Amino acid sequence: MKTVFSYVKPYKWPAMIAFCLMLIELSVELIQPLIIAKIIDRGIIAQDLGTIGYWGFILIMFAIAAFLSGIINSYFASHTAQSFGFDLRNALFSKIQSFTMATYLRFPTSVLITRLTSDVQQVQSVLFMSLRIMLRAPLAAVGSLIMAFVVNPKMALFLLIGTPLLMIFLYIIVKKGVHFFGEVQRRLDRVNRVLQENLQGIRLVKAYMRGNYESSRFQDVSNHLKIDTIKALRMMELIQPVLLFVMNVSLLAALWFGSIDVRNGSAQVGELVAVVNYALRMTGSFSMFAFIINAVSRAKASSERMEEILLIESGIEEYKDVNSLSPDIQHSESLRFEHVSFQYPNTKKSILKDVSFTVSPGETIAIMGATGAGKSTLLNLILRFYEPTSGEIYINGQQISKWPLEKLRSIIGYVPQQSMLFTGSIYENVSWGKQGAKMEEVRAATTQAQIHQTVENFPEQYKTRVGQKGVNLSGGQKQRLSIARALIRKSEILLLDDSTSALDVKTETAFWEALKRERATMLVVTQKIRTAKEADKILLLDEGQVIAYGTHEQLYETSEVYKLIVLSQQEREVDA
């Protein structure tokens, strides 16, 4: 909880003010009964209208003071709580943004969503409560207890006979509660997961009429959430009855032994009555007590989940100073892989095995290979989404692990296999690659990507809204926008991951033609010989190993696998 609560620090003044205002309010509430007693004793019973007026006026003044501090407290408490939540969410999100891709594999999206919303909400509301009402119950209880001790320590001691037992009981409950509530939040993760999956795959669910199947899957996760929530809440519900019962029995003990003292003459009846009254007042605050313990356990469970993220130290991308790049950048080679091997974390299978090759500046390399040969992974390593298990990758003669990440990625234009557009306008999506890009730049990029004409034909042109993941665009349109997004950066290195698969031959030919003017070094994952032929060299991968690297002619001569690929494409394609 410590890390999470350190986010209250910037708001310690508003928090203190809220706290003081709460104290003022509480003290007024404590004084009130005294004033009321005065009104009754000196005013009403003595039939003195002047006194009633006088104390009545004071009562109203106090009431106004309490009212005002209460209202102002509202502002400060809610400012503190909301700002705390705001900062915490920002911190979590920033941290998540710094994750390496490998860390994302450990924390699926759904899990991160729950932590950023539901978990923050839990802690935030406890903070608000603690600045508003939380102290009231403990203060009332402690206050009453002290008063009872002042009146008659011996009798008051009886009120405490159950305390050790209660302490153990509460300790166990809170410990279990934190565990149970953590479980509840994890169940919520699962609910989020199934939801997200179904929204992403809605077409498939509908196509195969799996509505009922998915519903029952969702019922299953919801049911687990229900069961665990019930379990956690029911256990916390034990607190109030147990506290009340123990306290009431203690009260009876005080009453019994107190009455013996009264009989002995060692205590006054009035003392006994007073102690009993204070005890009754204590029990009055117990339901609030139970509520607080409940809320705190829940907040603690959520805090632990957030801290799991905030305290992550490995698996975070390092941001090095741009100056850390040594000046002796060579430009004789653009990209070099040296004995690079890779396997995804927590898997046993190597995706890339001892991959070595060199690319000269301005060269275009086609990467080919069977499905699952490691083509996409190879591109991912260049972007440093993942670190090679062994071996080194060099860009401009410099190990990429020495490059500041932002600098490295800024010279690379990347077109992923799946287009991944975002909610927003077409302009926003293309200029994603270059913030604040001018309209001409966007147009130049889209023209090159062969999508400008299409966009121009939309009634709203570049302002056309794109739904999440580009749902309202055709596959080819999405791919071309995703290409334009990379081209606008005018990068030194362009990585295209099979990103023209949905283009028709005519559009694709025009696109490659337009790309020839680019001076960038290009790595193009492709299935098509036609595209590969145009490249300077072809890198052929098989089960993670480079089995051939050279021109089309060379490979056709030497590589059986390559020949097989060429053969499979003997008859050409149509504009389909």
Next chain:
Amino acid sequence: MNFIRKPFGYEPVLTKEDVKNSVQKKKGPRPNNWKNTLLRIWKIVDEQRALLIAVLLLVVLSSVMSLLGPYLIGHMIDEYVMKEKFSGMPLLIVGLIIIYFVLALSLFFQNYWMIGIAQQTIYRMRTGLFHHLLHLPIAFFDKRQHGELMSRATNDMETVSATLNSSFIQVFSSILTLTGTFIVMLSLSPLLTLLTMIIIPAMFIATRWITRRTGKLFKEQQAALGALNGMIEETISGQQVVKAFSQEERVKKEFCEKNSRLRRTGFWALTYSGYIPKVMNFLNNISFAIIAGIGGLLAFKGHVTIGTIVVFTEYARQFTRPLNDLANQMNTVLSAIAGAERVFSIMDETVEKDGGEVDERHKLLGDVEFRHVSFKYELAEQAHTLKDVSFHVKPGQTAALVGATGAGKTTIMQLIARFYDVEQGTILFDGIDVQKLKRETLRSQMAFVLQDSFLFEASIYENIRYGRLDATNEEIEEAAKKANAHDFIVKLPNGYNTILTSDGSEISQGQKQLLSIARAFVADPVILLLDEATSSIDTVTEVKIQQALDVLMEGRTSFVIAHRLNTVRNADIVFVMQEGQMVEAGTQQELMETNGIYANMLKQAGIL
């Protein structure tokens, strides 16, 4: 002054008009909306009436016990301790222990059952929401962010959950105490009771003033939370692109903006709702002063006795406390209403229309006809995606769709699958209007390989079995072999039992496509839709799958979008699409004779 308008720099969320509007609509839809929302929740709660009644009885029991305890203690002090009579005391104490035990038990069980009722209600609402969601038309999902919809089933449901857990019992016991005290007060002095009632209108007005604001603010807050959820989901799902383009700072900024909207609405919602207990306390005190003042005056005149006033002031306090609690509950209930309204608003969306005139066990022959079909996506402001498209594919035929990207090929597929309804024209299956067929009938006899292959977080077995739920493991392996997926599957650490994650990277895009094809093999459909089914698969593998696909397509009506000329050349009919229109259609032979676009295409490819 500035602090009052913009405390801590928080811009106001509600304009004067907002508040005024909610006043004007007083008799209009808004309160009704609340009432409706509450009624709908109530209906679900009410399904567990027996338990609910048990809870209410226990609340009555615990209220009685909690009054009886102190009463007996008072009695004991007055009658035994004061009079130094100790003989009966142990018995009384035993009695009290029993009372307190019953109190503890009744408290525990009322909460125990109430939690059950509340969570069952939440479960019903949440699964109801999900079930409804799955039956909404695809067009509904095109317009919304996933994360925003997710927020409704989680964050919004949480507000309802929190309220149901506690508010129900509290509201009921407050009303109980209120009625009890009111009766006692009335019997003591109707006149003073009337005086106490003076503040009730004030309380009512104050509560209205506040809830008029908080009601709207809570809704805003939930909406802001939903928007934030939407942004988080989308950004993290697309993290690869964020990183590749080094846009971390940009998304952080965007997050911060959405986050501060949440902070701002949250601030105002919390602040205003925080007013309620303070206002109530204040009014209590005023009420007390009034009773003391006017009561004192009345006592002089002899209208009431002093003793009555003294007792009465105590009751007046007791009377206002539950009122106070009720007003507090108003806020919790309002926040729950805000959440529930967002849930119900989805549940009020019209589900996909489903025809039912034709028997659902109707066996399709595979005859597909489009008659003058025009279509336009709701979200796209573009001109029609399909314009007056007509064609007829007979059972067992293979139709190839040919044309540039964006020509409307995928849209035709989506319409055959009935993901969308046509705007104009008719689609007929076996001569029956698609509107008269149940979706279930239709889709259960179709198989799809969609452009974006999607896998669920489940084992490979389960993912392929998605095509037909009763497929055996052997059938699945058979299908995987045909789809050329078997080889890579057995190399995975857990083979067919390997659990895939939809955003994980255990398998490549091409392998995902192989699994989608295996899924279609398992489905054994009458109509087969293949939309770029092999686009991410290397051509060597593709050739192998193609042979299997050819076997699969035999005897089934198939629609194919593909680059491979072979596939297109093997088709019985070819449809050439251009900007949403079908410009050529016919058999290979016919199209050659027309010597149009298709023939040209082939010539360019060097076939003719």
